[in-house]
Amino acid sequence: MERIASFSVDHRVLEPGVYVSRRDSDAATGCTTTTFDLRMTAPNREPVMDTAAVHAIEHLGATFLRNDAEWSGRVIYFGPMGCRTGFYLVAFGELESTDVADLVRRMFAFIRDFEGEIPGAKPEECGNYHDNDLVQAKWWARRYMADTLEVLDEAHTHYPALLG
Template identity: 30%
Template sequence: MSNKMNVESFNLDHTKVKAPYIRLADVKTGEHGDVIHKYDMRICQPNKDHMQMPALHSLEHLMAELSRNHTDKIVDISPMGCQTGFYIALLNHDDYDAVLGLVQNTLEDVLIATEVPACNEMQCGWAASHSLEGAKEIAQGFLNRRDEWHLIFGEPS
C-alpha cells in the first residue's frame, strides 16, 4: 500500500491486527470544540472469520439501545461492512478504560436480553433478518476474551 487513503481503517494493515480488540481509530474536533472519538471494536479476525448477518444485525440493535443506558456520550454504533466488528463513536469521551467498561456492561446486558429492540417492520429496515441467540453467542465470545481487548497486534499497544 503506497498511497495514504482518506479512511483511517483503509490504512490499517489488517494482516497484522489480532482480534478481538478495541482501539481508538479516529478523533475529530468540531468547530465549537466538541470531540468525537471513534473506536474500532474488532470481534472477528479480518479475512479469517466474520459474523453472520442476522446475528450482527441483532447485536447492532441491542448495543445501540442498551449502550445508551450506560452513557449519554454515544453518537453511533455501526457495523463494519466486512462483518468483522463495529465502530463506536462517542462525544467528548476519551477515557479508553471507561470505553472498555461501557462495552463490557453493554454486552453483559445483551446476554440477559429477552428480545431484540425495534425488531419489527415499523422500526427496522429488514426485520426478518435477526437472531437474538446469535447476538448472544457473539457477545459471550467477545466477553470471554475481555483480557485481550487492549492487544491490537497481539501484544500490549
C-alpha cells in the same frame, strides 16, 4: 485521495480488541469525538459474523447505550463495520480505549444475557425486521466477552501496525 484511517491498519495482524480508530475535532464547536473499533474477529483469518447476528447486536447495543445512565448523552453512534468483523462506537470527548472498556463490557454482557424480543425488531420499527438472530448475537457476545473483553490488555487497545 488520502487513505482513510481504518484502511491504514494492517488487517493481516489485527486481533479482536477495543481500539481508538480516530479522533476528530470540530473547529466551529471545539467538540472532539472519538471513534472506537470494537473488533470481534481477526480479519481475513476468522469467519465474519452473519448479518442477522450483526443486526441483532446493533439493535441490542444501541438500546443499551441509549439507556445507559452515564453514557447515553455522550454516545453518538453504534453500528456495524461493513466487513462484519466488528462495530464502531462514536462518542463525544477525547477518549482512550480504557475510558470505554467498562461500558463495552457492560453492553456485551447485556447482549449475552438478553432474553425476550429484540428491541426495535418489528415491521413498523425496522427496515429489515426479519434479519435478526438473537441466538447468534448472544454467541458472539459471549465469545467477545470471554476471549477479548474480560482479558483486555494494552496490546488489544492499540493498533498493532499501520500501513505506509
